[in-house]
Amino acid sequence: MTDDTPHRHGLSRRRILGGLGAIGVASAGAGLGTTAYFSDEERFEGNSLTAGELDVKLDYKATYAGGPDRLEEIDGWYSKDGPGEPFKVEEVASEAGTYLIGEVPDANANEIWENEVQNTDLCAADLGLINGDEIPVFTLEDVKPGDSGEVTVSLHICDNPAWMYMNGELTANDENTVTEPEASAGGENNGISDSPIDGDGELADAIQTKLWYDENCNNVHDGGGQEQRDRPVCIQLVIDSSGSIGSSTMADVRSAAKEFAGQFLPEDEGEETDNMVGVVDFENSADPVQSLTDSLSDVESAIDGLTSGGGTSIANGINVGQSGDDGESGLLDCPDGKDRIMVVFTDGQDNTDSTGKGDAAKAAGTTIYAIGVGGADMEQLEGFVGEGYDSSSGEEEPEIDPQNYIFPSTVDTSIDQLFSQVSETIAGDETVIKEGSLAETMAALENGIALDGDRSSEEMDPFVGGMTHCLGFEWELPEDVGNEVQTDSVGFDLGFYALQSRHNDQPPDNPFDGNFTDDNGLPSGGNSTNATNGTAD
Template structure:
């Protein structure tokens, strides 16, 4: 290109750049409102924060073993005019009276439904902020006993739970001539004297108290397997696809391993455990023994860890039959037992009631554990009798591991919290006694929501006490206090103790046992 040509065009590099700049400005101005640039918008909208719930609710069942033919007298104490919570007292068996029950269950007996209902539902009338007297007895004599089983329900959030209590009155009242002459009576007035006297009585020290974790909520302390021999247990687990809901499958795995560890580490020598899955994908007969009975914990744990939760059906009956086939190898002196977990209704294979009837007929004890969509009628049908001792239900998936723990402690024996005098029990509770949400583990655990757990409290005035407690009276309170677990792994209320008395949104029954024994 010649110099003339370049001049004709008349563009130098500087002019060219300037021109492009001018064009760019013109284009930008002309394109306003009609041309989109690359763009992006990010936003965090609709933000909400809602506080969770921590509500401790209670129910209870109380009985009094006070001798024959006293229903009218005792009913007077629990009338609108009496000192006790109004209740229609019933003599359930000879000399044993039902003196209180909350809630009143329309569709069955309290023990039959306490493990199966969602007691956090708003339409269930539980003790929630109320203070009521359970024991209000005016004529306690040596040989009398009373028992209350208190059910704890943690609604929503896992919580630490303390039990607390105190003696509120321990009075001598008057001293009669027989009492004055009794051995151990420290307030004698003389051989022929009767009259009022100040000072503490002997009743709180004379009454024996036992407190325990009542794993099956049946109002009875059970120290362990009736046979005392080795346990022979098949853990039968639902492997259907619905077990993948939330953390249900992992809770089942953790709970089953906790149960196996309890039996093989803490159970009677020679105990064995096996594992059966039902409804897993690819099983020709809908169920299979994954691990035959063994005392090798590592083999059992390894088998449980493979729980697949991938099946299309729920074949509970097939699982029971498969497990029973392995339990036929239980040796003489062993206790053949089956723990069956399901989260749904049977929809394939053998009818579970038929299968369970066969297994129970061959001497197998069956515990039924339900979660999610499990049908209570099916759990009742497959379990051993009575249902209240052998049916467990977790209304929250997070409570499954603790539910397995309840069964383990039922098999091995319920744990005593305290044994001693009433005075000693109240001294133990006065500063707050931390309760363990899962006795099957070595650690102290919080209580999970969605699972009923029970505490038994029994008192007895020994027959050999004699005259020294005549006319004495004692009054005492029991309470429970719950505190959230999250951000609170170092347990302890202010100053390291739980408050004594009424707990927020959850008060246990208080109790009074005035006595006027006679000869």
């Protein structure tokens, strides 16, 4: 290496490091000022998971037919200091000797309930429905042969669809004392006793009961079945096809309406029927898409052609359904000897002056039912619905409870079950769940029974959230019962249980069979309410 090498390189370690630092700073500065980069960013913000709700809530109305002039006596059994809930008993004005002995929400405390129930979110927190409570419905003393009682329980599945179960049991069946006439009666195996004796009484076997799906929630079993209906029917389906009915909802409507028609018209075109069905769709205007016919295939084809778009004129739909249009027949052309019935489906509010627009149809003998979902105005629908009558013969419009003619839901997914409720109401075919003595009914309920969310189909279906289902339970001590039931008393419980149907596509095993109970003896994994219990002496 020559002597001038240090002069040619002349860099120390410090100088090298210092130079690199300067270059780095210069490079960074140059990059900020003169270059650009491709970039891309994806973000998922605001993530959250919230558990859904499954809550079954109940309301009810109970009556007791115990004979006239007993209001003060019966009211005493339901005083605040007595065995029942604080409820002021009232005599039913239209039925002498029948008393309203229980109601939740209590109409005595909330006079608007009967008028507002159709417009109320029945799952709201402040309505005072039965929710996990244990209350008595029947607390009756001095029951005599010929007495009867009835309770209709309204079930509300909040939020999620669920399989529903019902259970019950006798909690008491006591002989108590034995009077002289009781001791000498047939079927009584005990001697006279002024003190309570051990053993079961005869009252639980003597009381006759019926448990059924009360489709129109009217506290009456409308039984007999379609084949036993007094007269055949002409039914006009008046279906909302406005723009608020989306394509998926319209698909549900078409499916439910065809199922409905199949309840009244035979699938086999060669089979004769006296029933007839027609179809009208409405938006701003109304069009009869199928005149009254006994051909199920024609009705189904008309329903398959329904599409959505436009406004909502329920009044036009009713007018065309009654009178017809463009050569297509309406219910006025229904042959004599058939009942005229109109079923209106809507998810909105009438955009015309709808006051009294159903009156002409009802005055001409047409009974109008309405199915309302989503944004339907239930109070407005009350002005359309009602029982048909013949005004031309001087008959006056009957007083009706609109709730018996309106079938509401807050969700669109319940459309098939709503049509099912209407079809069974029209057919007079409210399905009986169990019939027999009180002892037999409670024995059947002791292990729990599954309830069906759609009675018109052969399969067992869950109960859709957001709609109302009613169950009726009536009891009667027959007039021909003898003295063997004197002084006997019974007690019984009824309860309801909901289990989510999502991830349980098929009805699960009966949760009351003992395999799924929690520490309290109730089925685990669901929601349970002991809604009613009762005693009778």
